Amino acid sequence: MDGAKHMKLVIVESPAKAKKVAGFLGAGWKVEACRGHVRDLPETELGVSVDEGFRPQYVLLPRKGNLVKRLVKAIREADEVYLATDPDREGEAIAWHLLQLAGNLKGKPVYRAVFNAITESAIKAALAEPRQLDEALVSAQSARRIVDRLVGYLVSPVACKALDGRLSAGRVQSVALRLVVEREREIERFRPETFFTLTARFAVEGCQFEAKLHRLKNAGVRFITREQAARVAGLLSGATFRVSKSAQTLKLRNPLPPFTTSSLQQAASKGLGLSPEKTMGLAQTLYEQGLITYHRTDGVAVAPEAQTTAHEVILREYGQAYLPPTPATYKTKAQNAQEAHEAIRPTDVSKMPEETADGDAAKLYALIWRCFIASQMTPARYTLTGALIHAGKSKDKPFPLAFKAQGRELAFDGFLRVYEEPEDDEGDMKDAGIVPALKEGQTLALVELPIDEARTRPPSRFSEAGLVGALEKHGVGRPSTYAGMVSVVKRKSYVALKQKRLAPTETGVKLCDFLTERFPQVFDIGYTARLEAALDQVAAGEMGQSELLDTFWRGFQPQLKNATEYALAQIKARQSPKPLVLHPAKE
Template sequence: MNLVIVESPAKAKTINKYLGSSYEVLASYGHVRDLPAKNGSVDPDANFQMIWETDPKAASRLNDIAKALKGADKLILATDPDREGEAISWHVLEVMKQKRALKDQKVERVVFNAITKQSVTEAMNNPRQIDGALVDAYMARRALDYLVGFTLSPVLWRKLPGARSAGRVQSVALRLVCDREIEIEKFVAREYWSLVATLATPRNDTFEARLVGADGKKIQRLDIGTGAEAEDFKKALETAAFTVSLVEAKPARRNPQAPFTTSTLQQEASRKLGFAPSHTMRIAQRLYEGIDIGGETTGLITYMRTDGVSIAPEAIPALRKVIAEEYGSNYVPSAPRQYTSKAKNAQEAHEAIRPTDVSRRPAKLKARLDNDQYRLYELIWMRAIASQMESAELERTTVDITAKAGARTLELRASGQVVKFDGFLAVYQEGRDDDPEDEESRRLPAMSEGEALKRESLAVTQHFTEPPPRYSEASLVKRMEELGIGRPSTYASILQVLKDRGYVKLEKKRLSAEDKGRVVVAFLQKFFARYVEFDFTADLEEQLDKISNNEVAWKNVLSDFWRDFIGAVDEIKDVKVSEVLDVLDAMLGEHIYEPRADGGDPRQCPSCGTGRLNLKAGKFGAFVGCSNYPECRYTRPLAASSGTSDRVLGKDPKTNLDVAVKAGRFGPYIQLGEPNDYAEGEKPKRAGIPKNMSPADVELDLAIKLLSLPRDVGPHPEDGEIITAGIGRFGPFVRHGKTYASLEAGDDVYTIGLNRAVTLIAEKIAKGPSRRFGADPGKEVGDYPARGGKIMLKKGRYGAYVTIDGINATIPDDKEPDQITLEEAIALIEARAAKGGKAKRAPKKAAAKKAAPKKKATAKKKADSEPESGAKPAKKAATRTAPKARTSTAKPAAKTAAKAKPTAKKSAGKARG
């Protein structure tokens, strides 16, 4: 019997079918060990000794592997074909050695790029040993991320209250977003004008031509800068005679794009399908691991974490055959196309992403896939097909036109394009983030030199230049790849971390920097400038690649990095928080304090008039406050130009007080009057602005309505208690006592009457308690005889979970809840039970509450400050000295689980690379 180890149970089932009864295939469920979230897990003073701790969730699985190994002749490690996969195999092997489960068994490492019977069989026939260089590269990357996260994050907590964490690559990606925000803020719009004439040929065919020259001088896009200049050209064109001076037609070819890499797949799925990179990778993982087709689970695409653009030679004939069958032999080029990557530091260790069997047309699989799986598979299939098709043949035509107006000679130009042969365009055309009208795509009528033209109309249009667009998720991934920052497998997790930390927000498919993110980047650029430089980060990635190629020693790379990094950390230890805030206040001044229309001091407090605004730090992050605090309590968010700066809307007709939109520390709100308009101790009336509404869209009438809430609707007919109407966290509602009922479509919170309110409340009472948070009846996963019942899958307030007998186990982020298997659910339940996961009784809750104050600050730091790797930070800043009693080897699984009781942390396997 041969024992095979893979990463996921889905792969284990499929591969077991392929290999037959002489093989037993078990899943490791990703990484089985990680660096514990505590000081000293990586010790620079002990030659970067690393302490590995077995994940409690993996302990039982490792025991199962050890038991199965006792009766096996050979251990075959078949985890994913990348650096992380190599590391998982190494970890499993190390644990087996510690358990002394390995005797005389032979150990082999195999890799396959696709989960098909042919690929798996070929891999088994070509085993190798674990690649030590790849493991070294993994350890170097893991140590770097740990050292940066666990050393830099505590500095942020102390110097920037409210900041959560900083990561080696995460911070550089955040800088890209923040730099773009600065470009937008500094942008000054420039006026320019265009003149476009609609002309007609003698055959009455019309087309458009643009003014490009006058009196022997070329006119560029921005050259006509005023309306007066445009009017001067307009007068000349209105009296001009138009003649064709040149007709030039040139053939052109457009070649297809290479098949997908991880990065380009994420970009195109974002542009064309609207998928977030993390969602794209979850679906791709499922397609790679396999879908049930005709009773057999089969991998539909090759491995989806790659920066290689080549296609395996044995797959190309099938692609060419399908092209000929679907589109004709003239769409098949004379020789297969070969691609090389232009990405910086591209490894190209694996082939591009393609269908494992291109004859599986998307339409035939539609019934077997859910909608998102089908759309992504179709995208991959079309891109792979197009990459091996003939080029598109075009004809680009340019027509120059002379306009004679007295002594003046003006020049116009029209451009057009005709597709003579569509080639790969019959299947696929790459998407674009910005898709302006392409003048060259227009087809021009037939014309000849010297032919007279008639002017039909003349359009004179004013334009203003626009700032560079904010990054979309696709364009940010593309920019990171161009700079050599991160690796294909890390892009999705980096973007997710930035959103989860509240450093960026995604609106209308564009990423904008939040104030919290801008402060963190400004801090890093001032005190850790080298570590957020693009070249430095890319060079470090190159060093990691050299480690994997066995060109440099991994500990030498760590030593060089740590020496300078810890020096920079030591330099800021004695800097006071007030000094840090003063530096950031100066750096972010243009962002924080916009010039005033009256030319006054932009830092003058608009509330008291005598105080000076400056940057302050609080529990929830940085904000702007008045220097006269506590006498003046004026505060607002950092960005003065966020659309929420103070704006008086008009007078309230009842009180004659000003109604204004104001910017508060916790967001925009509406206020009636000022504090000095009220009696001592009385506060101005305020109203929140609904989440789905922009402060800039609030006008006086709406503001007065919002200030009227909550409003009394009338007494309830049964008990006489007043029913009120208002807008809350979940939208408009009516309330009677402790019963809240949401308004339905057609109900108006400002005008709803008593009868309708009573009806809604009665219907709500009849429905029973709200199921908004966790009352989901659930979906059955399967029987669990060991505990005598069924495991249920439910959706709770904090995400999906599986439950049985009062034990609730959260489903990891990298797992699709609907795809969870019974085996995975049991493993999650057992791991949770081992940590005391059963619902606690009231006395235990009281005891826990009593002890809570001692751990409150530490728990807050743990919750808010996860480093990039996903591991939660320790209670104290990382030190450079490891406890002497520790060793570099992991403790046996049972002892580790019983003694360490580590904080919950995400496996590094979730954030690849």
Template sequence: MSEEAEKETKKATKKKKTTKKAVAKKTKKTLIIVESPHKAENIGNYLGSKYNVKSSIGHVIDLPKSRMAIQIENNFEPEYITVRGKAKLLKELQKDAKNADLVLLASDPDREGEAIAWHLKNALKEKTDAPIKRVIFQTITPEGVNAGLADPHEINEAMVNAQKGRRVIDRLVGYNLSPLLWKKVKNGLSAGRVQSVALKMICEREDEVDSFIPEEYWTLDADFQKGKSSFTCHLAKYKGKTPEFKSEEEIKNIIEEIKNSECKVTDIKSTEKTVRPKPAFTTSKMQQAAANRLGFNARKTMQIAQQLYQGIQVGKNNVGLITYMRTDSVRIADSALEEVRQWIGKNNPDQLPPEAITYAVGKDAQDAHEAIRPTYVAYTPDDMKEYLTRDQLRLYQIIWERFVSSQMKNAKTVTTTAEITAGEAVFRISSTKLSEKGFYSVIKLLSSKEEVTGSLPSLKVGEVVESKEFHPDQHFTQGPARYTDASIIELLDDTKIGRPSTYASIVSVLIDRYYITRSNKQLVPTQLGRMINKILVEAFPEVINEKFTAEIEAKLDGVAQDQVVWNDMIRDFYSPFKARVDEVEATTESMKGFLDEQTDKVCDKCGKNMVKKLGRFGYFLACSGFPECHNTKSVPLAKCPREGCNGEIVARKTKGRGKEFYGCTNYPECDFISHFKPIDVYCPKCNWFLVEKYDKKNGSYKSCINPDCDYLHSVDEAVAAEAAGEFAAANEADKKNKGQ
């Protein structure tokens, strides 16, 4: 080949390569990385072929689980690694970034999402020349996605540092306290900074429940009749005072005194009350409403809200039905206010106020996101019925109703109260009606506080009515209620412990560790939980308390606002904390030997005595011959009440759902079962064991398990006396100790 021909060939080859590069450059796409595969699919459908939408499936880079991984001597810098099982995914994302002309990190719009974006940027920037920016999608709708794409920006380093600070301080607490519990109590236990404070609150409430001694009191209702109308009133005053009757005898004396008295209507009054709508939901308020109205626990609420946010198939389109569900703000976008006012004006014009209603954002709110609201008001709950599961629809309904009602007129109620005097007794009946429906026009799921109640016959002052029958009723004062999902979240929110994004996980972690259980939707500490709480609170009162935890949250907020340096915050905390950990480890005796209790139960496999041990799921019996003998049994809770049976009642679980019930150890010869947990107290009437029951009217109370026995009591007298004695003794001991 001639020299000239060779030059031409090289020139053509070079031109061909240049053309290929140009074509490749033209075909490059914008890479968008979100957290959820479902969200990635929905956004990809909105944007089309010019975008490559991928998912990180949460964190790709994080702290290892096997060690603390905090460089204490190096300003507490964390040692991040690629999450186990995510290396292949990270390589794929790096390859996608290399072939992109722009990388947009669209992880969730909170501190955790900001940290995910930060880690991704660091992992991708060495593999691509493309610019890497942060975008935020407040709603997964075409409008929300386009709004996010229109505002690419840099990662918020202050928010990343706040997440880093939380992660580091939680590591330092957890990875110091948990090994301490392993050494002093039992292997496999764990303790966390925020969860331990929540456990403390639940245990303190349980102590109040245990020490409360109910007192008997009586109330009196009376049936009256006017013409063909009959109605029931309650005794409101006796001899000019609010009645306080401690015995049935007192009530009978009053009935005897007034039964022949003339019954006259002496007063009728009506009062009007204005009821204002509430703002759209924050995370904690949504969780509380879902618990109270729908019976959802916090974890379930957040799972369903995540589904509604990420997108639901509505006809041919995937639509995000609500805004981001982790927020502490009640702020609403102007465009959403305009949309909802248009909807109200069309569908409930009489209930449209002259101007949009604004609600004050709390002074401690981060206000990073709007309140939780439907993305399209026109998508009413009725319209969504065919597209949503039952639980999705129920949660969507209360979110939709809460938002729409928040921009409607006040409601008004009229309460009419009539008083009927018989001798020195004044009976009262009230009825509440809606006089102006206002925002209630769109609310179908009313709470008991919102429902209008009562029925009042037509009465006039001075007219005489006939008394028909008196109904004395025995009650017992109720002690403090155990926390529920709703009330513990309300308390965490009020005391500024944790953040909206963590409330659900706080309760879930305590349940997963078996430190607490749910009983009748109440949160009850287990024996293990109460023991762990006692150890931690006594050893670390400066750390395991509400004030300290709230202060940490406030400092983390300061970090997020770039007002506090995260490592300085950690340094101030760590030195005294570590010194206390070392002191406790050196001076506190191990409790491991005290947890095992010798019993007179004999192992039916080897004949040795059984030992009562504390395990992850409570106490159980294990053979003292372990490891040669592995026999274990449930701890007996009560003697079997069946005549002629010498068995004992133990806890069992159903095969399918694992629901707990209580049955005889002599099964199948004895088929006695109870769905209520026995307590080690026996009925004074028939000697069967008592169980603790719960209902809304009586709260928690003790009842005989014998179906032929009518013993029903809010407290067993013997137990009350014993508890009172122990309580008094403890108080006396306390006084002596304080005196010394």
């Protein structure tokens, strides 16, 4: 065949990505966009033949007919086909569906090309070293879709009948709702308690610092009444305060890893006020523009070449002191995370935030850039000063109590020069002030001994990003589903935003109670996480799809049967005629 006529076809998901990839490849290549999924289970029926081994009955998505015809024609006419859909299970499934629709290709070379950044080097490297379609990843995606359809399609009508309303259940969205409802009940059960504490304020060489009552013989350091605290304060009037122990240490504060999907959504919510859904939309734009790596990931790995460029930027912009002696490495803490996936980072680290346009997308790029650069910098260093202070009428006869002073002073800013995590919680040291260097045996001048009143506080309602963090912590869902789960329960009015926090609605509470009572296993948080782990095993080829589905169905079917009987009983009770009550006629 004439080499000039040899045509290689690349199929990606979005038209914007197709245009950018085509610009990198030039003559001999044709790039088409499939615009996401082309087939799915039917909207108006179950679409799963349970008695035939859970065989899915896929159909073309609405308004995709002409597009599929064009793609199939292009596949059949090409000499080589490279399926370059997104680098995750959904992308693998889309590629598989395209091949199924194309039919018998008579031995034509068909490859799977995977890249996590839309740059010329990443695209050409992926096309130079393609692989075969991963059937295990396809099976995992299919298994997830089938389980989700069985739960949603079979449970939702039962919930509607039992509760007499238009309701829907989802395997993962209903667990997200459960987390919100359970948090609300924690808040409702909480009973605040008022307590009082003693804080001594001392002066040393013109510097004032505070020390909290730390230890009190045979009693707690939180007083139930102001009078109890006042009695101790009275005991200390006229006492001498001496330093019994003092020490200074150096503490390192390490940067956090570069962003995953979950941590990006949380940081964007706290730092930029963006919802998870808005964050993912902006990240999709940045990805398609070739500015960041793939944004649906739970991994924190970083490509060596990206680390090298980051080190060059750090050295140029901030100096040698901010460059660690060895490159930083991180491990994800999320359950069921897929370690091989790279973190979210700029594709070209040398592209500074100020070089991008204005708007929310530019702000998000700046956030990603700062977090990634910070993750490759030296730790911040703090000088911690601690002291135990005793009081007594004399040095030899101290009272059976002690005050504790803790101070923290930034000695070297390190990564904080670039980025500090929004609302980062450093525990008791977060608000620590400066404590001067003290010597053991040193006498201190008491300035005042105030009694502070405080109340225990209930847990907070979840923010949208906080719910995403909780889902990730429990191993529920995947990076591609986090934002969608939160969006669905909001859109269906099962939860509502109140002062930027999620509160369950009355409908949401009723639905949650029904689901958790009638389907205790399916909507159990731990079970949902275990199912995610089983799907990971299918993706790794360690478990068959049929084994997972059979196991799920054996647990699900009895609960479905019992819930259906309950729902029918509820309908019958509502339809039963109310007993006629006769009242005596008034004379």
